Amino acid sequence: MKFRPRAVVLATLSALALTAAAASGAVASIAPDKQQPPAPAPALAAATTATDTDGDSLPDAWETDGYDANGDGVVDVDLPALGATPNKKDLFVEMDYMSGRLASTAAFDRIVQSFANAPISNPDGSTGIRIHLDGGAAAGAAYDLGGGNQVPYDSNLSPAESQTDAIKNANFASVRKAVFHYMLWADDYDNSCSSGNAFAIPNDTFIVTMGPKCQWTVTENMNVGTFIHELGHDLGLTHGGTDSVNYKPNYLSVMNYAFQFNGVPRTSGASWFSYSTFAPPALNERSLNESVGLNTSQASTWKTSWKCANGTTRTSGAANAGIDWNCDGDTADTTSTSINGDGSKSTLTAQNNWANIRFGGGDVGGGSPKPKTASHELHEMTKQEYTKLSNR
Numbered sequence: 001m002k003f004r005p006r007a008v009v010l011a012t013l014s015a016l017a018l019t020a021a022a023a024s025g026a027v028a029s030i031a032p033d034k035q036q037p038p039a040p041a042p043a044l045a046a047a048t049t050a051t052d053t054d055g056d057s058l059p060d061a062w063e064t065d066g067y068d069a070n071g072d073g074v075v076d077v078d079l080p081a082l083g084a085t086p087n088k089k090d091l092f093v094e095m096d097y098m099s100g101r102l103a104s105t106a107a108f109d110r111i112v113q114s115f116a117n118a119p120i121s122n123p124d125g126s127t128g129i130r131i132h133l134d135g136g137a138a139a140g141a142a143y144d145l146g147g148g149n150q151v152p153y154d155s156n157l158s159p160a161e162s163q164t165d166a167i168k169n170a171n172f173a174s175v176r177k178a179v180f181h182y183m184l185w186a187d188d189y190d191n192s193c194s195s196g197n198a199f200a201i202p203n204d205t206f207i208v209t210m211g212p213k214c215q216w217t218v219t220e221n222m223n224v225g226t227f228i229h230e231l232g233h234d235l236g237l238t239h240g241g242t243d244s245v246n247y248k249p250n251y252l253s254v255m256n257y258a259f260q261f262n263g264v265p266r267t268s269g270a271s272w273f274s275y276s277t278f279a280p281p282a283l284n285e286r287s288l289n290e291s292v293g294l295n296t297s298q299a300s301t302w303k304t305s306w307k308c309a310n311g312t313t314r315t316s317g318a319a320n321a322g323i324d325w326n327c328d329g330d331t332a333d334t335t336s337t338s339i340n341g342d343g344s345k346s347t348l349t350a351q352n353n354w355a356n357i358r359f360g361g362g363d364v365g366g367g368s369p370k371p372k373t374a375s376h377e378l379h380e381m382t383k384q385e386y387t388k389l390s391n392r
Contacts, residue, residue: 053086053123057360058179060086069175076175082132082145087124091115091359093231094147095135096171097185098154101211103223105140108133110224114274118354134180147176151184155213160189161199164207177204177363181234183227187211193383195226195260198233200373204362206230214383222261224273225254230380232275236358241276241351244377247340249306249316249323250280250294250350257381257389258305258313265303267318272302275353280319285338285345290331293323307341313389 050059058079063086066075084090095102115131122128133139136148149171157163164184172182184207189197193214198206208226210216237255239246246257252264253276263271280294293299299319307313308327316323322331325339338345359365 054089055359056089056091056129057365058084058090059366062179063090067175067179069178077179079179083130084132085124088122088126089120089129089359091129091131092145092176092180093131093133093183094145094172094176094180095133095139095143095183095185096149096151096167097135097138098151098187098211101185101187102135102138102150103185103208103227104220105143107220107223107227108135108139108143110220110273111227114224114228117274119277120354120357147173147180153187155187155211156191157186157189157207157209158191160192160197160207163189164199164205168205178366179364181205181231181361181364183207183230188213192380194380195222195382195386196230196380197378198230199378200362200371201233201238201377202236202358202361202371203234204364206234210383216383219261221263221271221273225260225263228273228275229254229260232353234361236356236361237275237353238377240349241279241353241356242349245340245342245346245348247307247342248283248348248350249304249319249339250283250348252276252278252280252299252302252304252319252350253353255353257385260381261386265305265315267301267303275357276351277354279350279352282350283339283348285340285348286336288325288333288335288337288339290325290333290335291322293321293331294319296320306339309337311341313341 050061052059063079063084066079067077068074069076111133112131115129118128120127120129132145133143134145134147135143137144138150139148151167151171154163167184168182182205186207186209188209188211189207195210196206196208208223208230210218210222210226232255238244239255239257240248241251241253248256254260254263254273255275263273265271278298280296280299293316294304297320302319303316304319305313305315306325314327324331326333326335326337336345340348
């Protein structure tokens with residue numbers, strides 16, 4: 001384990017914080033770690049009632065004075081030294097990795113920029129989220145925050161969650177659990193040939209698994225899109241926005257399988273490797289008006305994709321213009337067809353992801369019980385599904 005905590009003594013501040021917490025009678029419920037159940041530390045017990053000006057689930061006191069995990073007067077995670085402030089949302093992720101699996105510095109730069117561009121307001125007047133990625137020395141100086149470890153190679157994490165937890169407990173400093181999400185760049189899990197998993201929604205842990213075992217040919221786009229996708233589950237986002245229905249043409253997000261690896265296409269020719277910024281109107285597959293496309297001017301700079309009845313996938317022009325939903329060569333019909341390829345005809349709703357981000361999943365921010373997640377939501381895109389999508 002390579003975590004290098006900054007030992008800064010703040011005994012007076014800690015004593016004041018503990019006195020205030022005791023006076024308020026605040027007691028927080030803390031989810032125990034599965035393999036090493038911790039006793040509730042005073043700092044965590046006070047976290048859920050502490051002032052959090054920017055709403056990132058990291059109390060202001062942690063972001064100004066540092067985080068003292070066990071209340072002994074010694075700072076264990078020096079958040080201000082790592083760049084955190086109480087007036088702008090901060091998000092921390094430690095990245096451990098198996099040999100050959102760590103993504104590139106260029107990919108990390110893009111992930112950071114994606115969150116910096118988030119249409120989220122902060123108390124300091126800025127927009128965006130400051131995401132801090134820690135991959136250790138191998139990730140480059142900008143992404144070495146004292147953690148990040150190469151872990152023993154395992155081509156098949158099985159059972160996936162318990163094996164991931166074991167690696168996490170052996171390599172991730174326990175004092176970081178209230179501050180950092182944990183992720184692992186790995187090979188495969190449960191012989192699934194799946195691209196990744198977050199295990200619960202929301203959560204504090206996720207894996208990205210596009211390794212050689214299943215003969216993935218991984219691009220930078222795929223690493224960026226899948227990292228943001230799985231972190232999105234940690235932040236409470238689902239494959240369908242308002243539900244778990246996938247491949248919705250009106251859900252313009254990397255949470256949608258249609259856009260996870262290549263981004264959401266823009267009319268400019270660029271691709272959006274991020275979460276949705278608005279929610280287009282619902283699409284009733286029993287009565288689709290082709291002439292209006294996604295039926296909102298907000299879609300004028302976006303393209304989308306949809307499924308034809310024969311299983312092929314098409315990409316539109318400007319998504320606020322006509323879209324040939326039934327794939328008959330024109331955009332003049334009001335038609336009934338399954339445009340997300342699941343064979344049923346239903347009403348497809350969308351979501352503004354950025355407006356629905358939830359900070360503080362799992363242990364992050366002081367701990368909360370992991371919610372139960374529907375089994376179909378835990379399924380992630382497999383190599384077979386990606387190949388089929390790529391050969392459309």
